[in-house]
Amino acid sequence: EATESADEPDGDGSSGAFGSAIERGEDVPLLTGDGEYTDDISLRGTTHLAIRRSDHAHARIESIDTSDAAAMDDVIAVYTGEDVVESGVPNTIPTAWDLPGLVQPQYRMLATDKVRHEGRGIAAVVAETPHAAHDALERITVEYEPLEHVTDPVEAVERDAPPVHDEAADNVAFDFELGEADATDEAFANADQVASVDLRQPRIIPNAMEPRAALADWEDATGKLRLWMTSQNPHLHRMLLSAGTLGLPENKIQVIAPEVGGGFGSKIYHYPDEAVTAWCAMQLGRPVKWQATRSESYLTDCHGRDHVTTGEIALDDDGTIRGVRVETHAGLGAQLSQFGTATPSYLYATVLSGQYTIPAIHCRVVGAFTNTTPVDAYRGAGRAEGIYVIERLVDVGARELEMDPAELRRRNLVQPDEFPYESAAALVYDSGEYERAMDLALDHVDYDELRERQRELRDEDRYIGIGIGNFVESAGLSPSGLAGDLGSQAGGWESSIVRFDSTGSVTVLAGTADQGQGHRTTYAQIAAEELGLSVDDIDVVEGDTDRIPQGMGTYGSRSASVGGGSIARGAREVREKARRIAAHQLETSADDLEFVDGEFRVTGAPDRSLHIQTIAHEAYLGHDLPEGMDPGLEETNFYDPENFTYPFGTHVAVVEVDPETGEIEIERYVAVDDCGEIINPMIVEGQVHGGITQGIGAALYEGAAYDDNGHLQTRRMDEYAVPHSTQLPEFETDNTVTPSPHNPIGVKGVGESATIAATPTMVSAVVDALEPFGVDHLDMPITPESVWRATEGDR
Ligand code: PCD
Structure with missing residues (x-):
């Protein structure tokens, strides 16, 4: 059931495009193998790049001998980090988010002096075939002086830990604080009860279906670089290549992201590899292609999470939350990825209020360098980690008070009339009806009856658990001014062009870049709605x-x-220009025109009308336009949002846990999401399904591990457990609709929502099942072994 919105899509609604479950037009080529991915693109004379990577976690490079490799058949060139330095390019992988006191060590395209994590690139081979390039890697001889290493973010900042960078002897990249320390201490001192939890959020490896790839083409005569790559943000890559690594003028770089097979955060960043691909093409004057192998992706795609946290919650006996205090050590890996600083600081600490009214919050985050793959955003980025902490705290708080966890949540929810709500963690939530979504989710499972059943089953030695995950997230990054105040080196606006072609079709050009989300369908729905056309x-x-x-x-x-907001605004401008042309040609005033079914009709004289597609034709003919009006019918729009959007919802999981075998069976999974106005319900449902799957993956199966030598142990698909469809239940999804009051079309984001919600929901469910065993918390991934160990004494 939808609430009324002041800011619904503006079209007349007659196209019916916005809000319907239109099938994704892009899927036919994607599903039949016709989609063109970077590796499918071939240019005449293409050569192939392979990158020699460090197999040490931390070592000084003594020497690199490339002569054997260079002499091999079909090998065209072998380059080291020194060659890149000598070429004189800026050679800097830049940070995109500054923090107070941030230490920013040098980050080059290929390592020269030291390697600081396994997988760090040290040499590049270009050959006529991919096989020749890979074979030659083994013929490069590297002599190392191994150094001590550290992989854990807490151990990294302990005294005597080996420094990853000389610039940060204590391995601290930043020490970040948010909230009021004194007020929080006071809240804790005055509260009736305090509960706490120590937790770890392990490293997650993104596992996009398509590993990263790049194809570079350098045209010497014009000094132009064309780079096809697996990018979530081609313009950002263009800027970072220009200002950071290669130093080419931005107008001499074209970045193209063809089909991209999933990203989940991992394809936002400017990695060394794509820059090396471009640099090699510039050296050789021939096209160069690099396609990561799966295990290369495990080693080099930015990992997610890696938090070690102590959280505390202060409560009164009646269940009122008085304060929250959090201290986190966040592993950043060996180098700063572009948003590696923002993700565990601003994107994390600011959501610690969750859906609740919490008067005092304080959070400290120590960002630590470790000898591991760099860490950055992974689906839910920062907000997933933060919501996990507050939801675990609410659960342990409920245990402490012996209160039902749903009831404790309910007593503290921000109420609908409190929006816009400014939390103690510095965000202003735009709109929400938290209790409505929570009730709906609990109704789906018949919560009270389920609790009854849980009690009965326990008498039979059967353990079901009910997990609840409430979430709210800051989506729609981001108002540019705010981002700038907080240290961002980039804006948060989006841009689009809405263009009528002269025969009446419409082209929408958007600055975003799809990796499977379905933009081609939903953007067409937005434009169709505004222009009264069909998708x-x-x-x-x-x-x-x-x-x-x-x-x-x-x-x-x-x-x-x-992006959608920008398209709607551009389309509205196009429509208004068309209206002025219609008024002119129909010899009436623009105010006297109604817009119905794509037609401007004179009010009261509906037979006098002009269709917007006819007007488009007139606009390009230019024969009969209003005095002073330029021909053409297209608008370029830049939209800078005034706030984030704040999607929210409640997920509920019902599990049965067998303490004898440790087996966890998911009986039911209910997701109620509110992403404001829904453009395409089928796509939203798909986003929720994917998100839940990744959230369950983190809770029960996934997690990167390093061994004592600093080697990644989980480097293949049979070593790193992503969930299989057979391990998942049928998801039951539902929605409430609380429009965003400031967004031009009332929408909120949904892509990350379900991952944020599912992880705490699943952990909550398993821990709830094990309450009779005195288990208050289990760290992820909760494997059968961890269940078995946690229940050992009591079985
Ligand atoms: N929608 C609708 N409605 C609403 C909302 C939304 O319909 N209300 C839809 C749209 O349009 C799109 C989708 O849905 O289509 C989504 O959206 P959003 O939310 O806005 O988002 P985006 O931006 O598009 O995307 C992004 C996200 C993220 S962030 C992630 S991680 C993930 C997700 O997305 N990734 C991915 N999802 C997905 N999917 C796929 N298929 N793939 C991928 O990769 Mo980050 O930051 O990067 O960490």
Whole structure:
């Protein structure tokens, strides 16, 4: 059931496009193998790049001998980090988010002096075939002086830990604080009860279906670089290549993201590898292609999470939350990835209020360098980690008070009339009806009856658990001014072009870049709605910086709200120009025109009308336009959101745990999500399914592990457990609709929501099942072994 919105899509609604479960037009080529991915693209004379990587966690490079490799058949060139330095390019992988006191060590395209994590690139081989390039890697001889290493973020900042960088002897990249320390201490001192939890959120490896890839083409005569790559944000890559690594003028770089097979955060960043690909093409004057292998991806795609946290919650006996205090050590890996600083600081600490009214919050985050793969955003980025902490705290708080966990949540929810709600963690939530979504989710499972059943089953030695996950997230990154105040080196706006072609079809060019989300369908729905057309009239173009001059890209669940907001605004401007042309040609005033079914009709004289597609034709003919009006019918729009959007919802999981075998069976999984106005319910449901799956993956199966030598142990798909469909229940999804009051089309993001919700929900469920065993918390991934160990004494 939808609430009324002041800010619904503005069209007349007659196209019916916005809000319907239109099938994804892009799927046919994707599902039949016709989609064109980076590796499918071939240029004449293409050569192939392979990268020699460090197999040490930490070592000084004594020498690199490339002569054997260079002499091999079909090998064209072998380069080391020194060659890149000598070429004189800026050679800097830049940080995109500054923090007070941040230590920013040098980060080059290829290592020169030291390697600081396993998988760090040290040499590049270009050959006629991919096989020749890979074979030659083994013939490069590298002599190392191994150094002591550290992989754990807490151990890294202990005294005597080996420094990853000389610039940060204590391995502290930043020491971040948010909230009021004194007020929080006072809240804790005055509260009736305090509960706490120590927890770890392990490293997650993104596992996009398509590993990263790049194809670079350098045209010497014009000094132009064309780079096809697996990018979530081609314009950002263009900027970072220009200002950071290669030093080419931005107008001499074209970045193209063709089909991209999933990203989940991992394809936001400017990695060394794609820059090396481009640099090699510039040296050789021939196209160069790099395609990561799966195990290369495990070693080099930015990992997610890696938090070690102590959280405390202060409560009164009646269940009122008085305060929350959190201290986290966040592993950053060996180098700072672009948003590696923002993810565990601002994106994390600011959601610690969750859906609750909490008067005092204080959070400290120590960002630590470790000899591991760099860490950055992974689906839910920061907000997933933060919501996990507050939801675990509410659960342990409920145990402490012996109160039902749903009841404790309910007593502290922010109420609908409190919006806009400014939390003690510095965010202003735009709108929400938390209790309505929570009730709906609990009704789906008949919560009270289920609790009854849980009690009965316990008498038979059967243990079911009911997990509840309430979430709210800051999506739609981000208002540019705010981002700038907090240290961002980039804006948070989005840009689009809405263009009528002269025969009446429409092209929408968008600065975002899809990796499977379905933008081509949903953007067409937005434009169709605003222009009174059918989605078939609209073609959507993304992912090419030469066709779409500006953009910020796809991450932080921003494309629907910021990208879609921009398209709606552009389409409205187009419609208003068309209205003025119609008024002129119908010899009436623009105010006297109604817009119905794509037609401007004179009020009271509906037979006098002009269709917007006819007007488009007139606009390009230019024969009969209003005095002073320029021909053409297209608008470029830049939309800078005034706030984040705040999707929310409640997920509920019902599990049965067998303490004898440790087996966890998911009986039911209910997700109620509120992402404001829904553009396409089928796509939203798909986003929720994928999100739940990744959340369950983190809770029960996934997690990267390093061994004592600093080697990644989970480097293949049979060593790193992503969930299989057979391990998942049928998901039961539902929605409430609370529009965002400030977004032009009332939408909020949804891409990350379910991952944020599912992880705490699942942990809550398993821990709830094990209450009779006195288990208050289990760290992820909760494996049968960890269940078995936790129940050992009591079985
Ligand atoms: N929607 C609708 N409605 C609403 C919302 C939304 O319909 N209300 C839809 C849209 O349009 C799109 C989708 O849905 O289509 C999504 O959206 P969003 O939320 O806005 O988001 P985006 O921006 O588009 O995207 C992004 C996200 C993220 S962030 C992530 S991680 C993930 C997700 O997305 N990734 C991915 N999802 C997905 N899917 C797929 N298929 N793939 C991928 O990769 Mo980050 O920051 O990067 O960490």
